[in-house]
Amino acid sequence: MAPPVVRGTAAWRYFGDFRDLLLAGQILVLQVAHPIVAAGVRDHSDYTEDPWTRLMRTGASLSIYVYGGSDGARYEAERLRKLHRKFTGFTGGRRYSALHPGAYAWVHATLVMAPVDAQRFFGRPMSTSELDEYYAQMCDVGRLLGVRAQDLPSSWPEFEQYYRETISSFGPNETIxxxxxxxxxxxxxxxxxxxSWWRRIQKGHARVQMFLIRATLPTELRARLGLEWTARDERCFARFRRAVRLIGFAVPPALRTAHMRWVGRLNVWLRAHPRAYRFLARR
Structure with missing residues (x-):
């Protein structure tokens, strides 16, 4: 059994690291590359109309089930399962559900892998012992969220193989x-x-996001999606990685996850004070 997610453990140190945010675009692409997830997002998500609110809700949810304590995590897990039961429809002539075991596990798998990738790209790669502890903790989180034990491999090496094999079946789709x-x-x-300000910001934001997506997606999937990657891009990304790595090392370890821990505690408090939560939600 994995140790609980408390100060000093692997999931506590790495899951909410501020560098994980650099992989937000990569995570979204990998999630909607799954056909069932793509159909659910196409039919039920409002992210195209209000992406900023959607982003904040996702961050709040992640912070709760890792940094919100056991009670907060159980509450959020129940809320997510209840919410996703309503997301059903048809794709390719077949009925789908957002709680399809394989698709539900895949979404969790992308969140498990993201901090590992973030450390590999922008920090210090996790050691074997850290990976083992981190993965065991995130499997416990997955089970709490309703991911079946048989849908996630039992060890980190097996998970890596599952991850690669799943991605090998992905290709372009309308949702991507x-x-x-x-x-x-x-x-x-x-x-x-x-x-006038937003037009400049929007253009730069899009350029950076698409660059990070192209840089961090698995090479084979990047090629199948028709995303160009040049030697010049590789050199630019290498310089970017070095800069982020230096910034990360300058930040004390406890502060690297402070924002997510703070959001987690805030959201647990808001769930216990529904009037305040409803007021902020309306705003």
């Missing part, structure tokens, strides 16, 4: 194309932001 278009045309997060 919509995601890329949303990144390029995303609306401003605040209505008071002048349009």
């Amino acid at each position: 194309s919509t995601l890329f278009e949303t990144i390029r045309t995303v609306r401003k997060p605040w209505s008071g932001l002048p349009d």
Whole structure:
């Protein structure tokens, strides 16, 4: 049995690291590359209309089930399962459910892998013992969320193989194309932001996001999606990685996850004070 996610353990140190945010685009692409997830997002998600709210809700959810304590994690797990039961439809002439065991496990798998990739790209790769502890802890989180034990491999090496084999079946789809278009045309997060300012910010934001997606996606999937990657891009990414690595090493380890831990505690408090939660949600 894995140790609980408390200060000093692998999941506590790595899951909420600020460098994980650099892989947000990669995670979304990998999730919607799964056919069932793609259909669910296409039919039920409002991220194209309000991506900023969707991003904040996702961050809040992640913070709770890792940093919100056992009670907070159980509450969030029950909320997510209840929410996803409503997401059903048809794709390819067959009925699907957002709680399809394989698809549900895959979404969790992408969140498990992201901090490992973030450390590999932008920090210090996790040691074998850290990976073993981290993976065991994240399997416990997955089971709490309703991922069946048989849908996640029992060890980290087996998980890596499962991850590679799953990605090998992915290719282009309509939802990935919509995601890329949303990144390029995303609306401003605040209505008071002048349009002239946002046009500049939007263009830079799209360029950075698409660069990071191209840089961090598995090579084979990047090629199947038709995303170009040049030697010049590789050199640019190497310089970027060195800069982020230096910044990360300058930040004390406890502060690297402080934002996610703070959001986790805040959201647990809000769940215990529903009036305050409803007020902020309306705002």
